[in-house]
Amino acid sequence: MQENPQQMTQIRWYGRGGQGAITAAKVVAEATFKSGYGGVVMAPTFGTERRGAPVSTSLKISREKIYDLSPIRFPDIVVVLDYLILNEVDVTVGLKPGGLLIINSPRPLSDHQFPDFRVAVANVTKLGIEAGLRKGIVNSGIIGALGKAGGLVDIEMLSECIAAEFVGRKPQENAKAAQLVYAATQICEPSTGAANA
Amino acid sequence: MSKKLIDSGNNAAAMAVQLAEAEVIAAYPITPQTPLTEKLSEVIAAGKMDAEYVAVESEHSALAVCIGAASAGSRAFTATSSNGLLYMSEQLHWAAGSRLPLVMCVVNRGIGAPWSVWNDHQDAMSQRDAGWIQIFAKDHQEIVDMTLKAFRLAELVHIPVMVNYDGYYLSHTYMPFELPEAKAVQEFLPPYDYAHTLDPEKPESLNTVTLPYARLDINGVKRPGYMDIRHNLHQEMRLAMEVWEEIDADYAQRFGRGGAPILDPYCCDDADFVVVAMGSIANQFHVVVDRLREEEGLKVGVLALQIYRPFPTAKIAEALQNAKGVMVYEKGLSYGNQGALYADLKSALYPYPNRPQLHNFIVGLGGRDIPTEDLFQTLKTACLNGDRNSPEQADTPQWIGLQL
Structure with missing residues (x-):
């Protein structure tokens, strides 16, 4: 963070086309803006996406207005909506040492070894179903993991913004998914190897 | 509210x-x-x-x-x-x-x-x-x-x-x-009121074949020919600049935002080197300017051009009178020549006593990434070594981020 004069938090999101990573980033953008961050820029990266192919989006958060809209090169946080993307894309490229990697995964935290980073894992897919969502809806749930491990915005504001985004599309269930994930997210500090949650 | x-x-x-x-x-x-x-x-x-x-x-x-x-x-x-x-x-x-x-x-x-x-x-x-x-x-x-x-x-x-x-x-x-x-x-913004609204009760002949010369209409009033009409469009577009400034001043008074309708300078007051650019890249340069001032001690600024046509010829030339070097970064060009903005800027400066060293950078065509670091490095190099180029070299656009 000391490299960054604006004290900006930069979050890069990975999902699959159709999975809703952009919507998730949008919800967090809205929640941070409502929480008093004056500089919020959510910039999707547009390529030749197909449904199912990995896609990414950038979210920059700062107290002050953000002037640089270029894609994030050195994220503080990386959010991965599907752990299998880890096999296809080097998601941690540019992630600052000690940076946070959030993964939706059915596997235990110990299966995701990244000694240089804080790793947060939750089974967002399973918890989404428990919250009453159709199987595969993970973009609301993953926000709960970011709320827990990222510490930028409180879960109440995130829940409120999720419910507003998903109006007419199970708003309460989507908010609940995030709350269940918030409670279930396990975090491993860099190089310690021990879960503390 | x-x-x-x-x-x-x-x-x-x-x-x-x-x-x-x-x-x-x-x-x-x-x-x-x-x-x-x-x-x-x-x-x-x-x-x-x-x-x-x-x-x-x-x-x-x-x-x-x-x-x-x-x-x-x-x-x-x-x-x-x-x-x-x-x-x-x-x-x-x-x-x-x-x-x-x-x-x-x-x-x-x-x-x-x-x-x-x-x-x-x-x-x-x-x-x-x-x-x-x-x-x-x-x-x-x-x-x-x-x-x-x-x-x-x-x-x-x-x-x-x-x-x-x-x-x-x-x-x-x-x-x-x-x-x-x-x-x-x-x-x-009061309702649109058009003086020549199509009205069957008040027929008018509009945009018909217009002769090369002026002539009298059916009421004996002299009407412009094609060339006069073109001249008027040009003149009135030049004058639109002032109207744009007045509108901006009024808008600023009502809504509290404005003050830079034509040129939006950042750190230009004492700048030896000024970047000229249009659109979001001009904002991206804020970060570059901050870093070059802080890390390299270079007096750099960025001048965002808010209105391209009419071109603010005198205003931009005057704004650059104290600059040693001007770097134009643009996302387009006139094939076979240079960046269009660069050529316009060069032409605007010609009649003025101080014609700073000019540099033309072509950047981000077809969405090619514009890493802030590339802007930093190219601008820094142009500030430090800009005067070492021959006139022809200096006048040749440099392409940033080519992957040939």
């Missing part, structure tokens, strides 16, 4: 058009403009905006419908990008020649072939000489404010206005902005 919100640039534009109470919207969807016109058709269908949405079969027809609507006395709006803008090119000239006060958002995108959906400024540049006023927004707030001001400008000077904003960088990016209150906008 104005409200602060966070949304995409396309939605910001749509909200501004809604606030401007455009009465006819005709558009054909094209990436990255599509969400703007989708939003407008949505609010019209939902009864939240009292306007006619005409879903046309092409961009040529989109502007033709707007020309018809404005001729009939309605406030009309369209939007497009890239090849869509080129497809309406003939109508662009027609709208300007007819002196119809249309407003169009151009969501800037590279031109095919080969196809690119990504950002550069070649679409707007290619229509530079169509007789439209061209303004460039740097962020969502400017998209809103410029669009509202554009309607008033167009209707005061009877010249159509193109509001340009960068595809994806602005169109699809979510950013905070403030939206003025509807009532306050109504006071700022």
Whole structure:
């Protein structure tokens, strides 16, 4: 963070086309803006996406207005909506040492070894179903993991913004998914190897 | 009450058009403009905006419908990008020649072939000489404010206005902005009142074959020939600059934002080196300027050009009188010569005593990444070594980020 004069938090999101990573980033953008961050820029990266192919989006958060809209090169946080993307894309490229990697995964935290980073894992897919969502809806749930491990915005504001985004599309269930994930997210500090949650 | 919100640039534009109470919207969807016109058709269908949405079969027809609507006395709006803008090119000239006060958002995108959906400024540049006023927004707030001001400008000077904003960088990016209150906008932008509204009770002959020479009309009044009409368009476009400044001052008084309608300088007061750029990249340079001042002790500034046509010839030349070096970064070029903005700037400086060293950088064509680090390095090098080049070298555009 000391490299960054604006004290900006930069979050890069990975999902699959159709999975809703952009919507998730949008919800967090809205929640941070409502929480008093004056500089919020959510910039999707547009390529030749197909449904199912990995896609990414950038979210920059700062107290002050953000002037640089270029894609994030050195994220503080990386959010991965599907752990299998880890096999296809080097998601941690540019992630600052000690940076946070959030993964939706059915596997235990110990299966995701990244000694240089804080790793947060939750089974967002399973918890989404428990919250009453159709199987595969993970973009609301993953926000709960970011709320827990990222510490930028409180879960109440995130829940409120999720419910507003998903109006007419199970708003309460989507908010609940995030709350269940918030409670279930396990975090491993860099190089310690021990879960503390 | 104005409200602060966070949304995409396309939605910001749509909200501004809604606030401007455009009465006819005709558009054909094209990436990255599509969400703007989708939003407008949505609010019209939902009864939240009292306007006619005409879903046309092409961009040529989109502007033709707007020309018809404005001729009939309605406030009309369209939007497009890239090849869509080129497809309406003939109508662009027609709208300007007819002196119809249309407003169009151009969501800037590279031109095919080969196809690119990504950002550069070649679409707007290619229509530079169509007789439209061209303004460039740097962020969502400017998209809103410029669009509202554009309607008033167009209707005061009877010249159509193109509001340009960068595809994806602005169109699809979510950013905070403030939206003025509807009532306050109504006071700022009175209803469109067109002196030559088509009216069967008051027939007029408009835009017929116009002879090369001036002649008397049926009432014995001398009427301009084609060349005189062109001269008037040019002169009145030059004068539109002052009107634009007045509108900006009025807008600033009402809404608290403005003060840089033509040139928006950042750290230029004491600057030895000044970057000139248009659109969102000018904002990206804020970060570069801060770093070069802090880390290298270089006195650098960035001058954002807010209005490209009419070109603020004297204003920009005067603003650069104390600079040793001027670096033009642009997302388009005139093939076989140089960047269009660079050439314009060079021409503007020629009559002035101080002609700083000029550098031309071509950047980000077809969405090629523009890493801030590349801007930092190229600008730093130009500041430190800029005067070592031969005149010909110095005058040759440098391409940033080529992957040949």
